[in-house]
Amino acid sequence: MTVFDDEHPGVANLDPDLLRALRDAATAAADDGVEFFVNSGWRSPAYQDRLLRQAVSDHGSAAEAARWVATADRSAHVAGKAVDIGPAEARAWLSERGAEYGLCQIYRNEPWHYELRPEAIAHGCPAMYPDPTHDPRTRH
Template sequence: MNTRTVPVRRRRRILVGATALLGAVVLAFAVQQSLNAASASVANEAPTAETAAPPAPPQNDAAGSVIAPSEADGVIRDGDQPTVFDTGRVAISNLDPALLEALQRAAQDAAADGLEFRVNSGWRSAALQERMLQDAVIHYGSEAEAARWVATPETSAHVSGRAVDLGPLPTLDWLAQHGSDYGLCQTYANEPWHWELRADAATDGCPEMYTDPTDDPRMQP
């Protein structure tokens, strides 16, 4: 028996084992990366509580859509939410001047508490609003249910620049406590992100919230 063949065989077994282990590690890493990518994709498709974005349907470029939304229409993409000071974005600059001024004053004071106002939706073009309404009807299954979340272009406070959807949650908590000092009020009980300017709120407090937009007389045709 050749005694020198034993170490060679051992080295071969060690080499094969090491190769298999390396392959398993690479495979596990690839699977983990795939899972991470899938998780990120789902997170981007659905609004999260942390960003406090409205449960609006996704704006897909489907057949029959009114427009392919763009930043010029006031679109704000997930992960690219501007602050109330980013007036280079039309979603911010086209807001009602009095509302924008109140938002900026509030944001400056909230910054002392380490908070930042992020805008999930501000001014919208009428075309974008119509697109969102059409998508909402499909998403929610009926015009009646869609109306609880998305107004028509003719009645939307976003189209007129009189409303803004804000986040994240700590900012909304701060606004719930201090917003009325700046005339900023939550309008709808089902939309904690939707804020409008009420001139008398600083002295009289915010008016009672509507249950949802269908309860708002301004939303009636």
């Protein structure tokens, strides 16, 4: 889906400021021949729980899974404040120009995961966390 697919809950339930920034950036990127796709946006708590259970199964432990998937009560996706963007060309465009729109990669190990940081427009994106286990918002 694209950032303009309002009928999809993964887009429609995003934070309005995040969605506005994504749409502004996607419009500018389209002028450069780059299209943004939302691989994952807003998630229900039940879906986030399923992703976490799958990550535990895939990675062998809750500690390792936490490097990739937050609990539902700590997930920026469940709060509508995060979006996973593809394809690689879109991520490269955001890597180069996302701060102009306040869109920043948050985790070094997740080049697809972007969140809104309005202060980035004036100051650039903050340093990335190595992975979600280093983010104080995701710790219990």
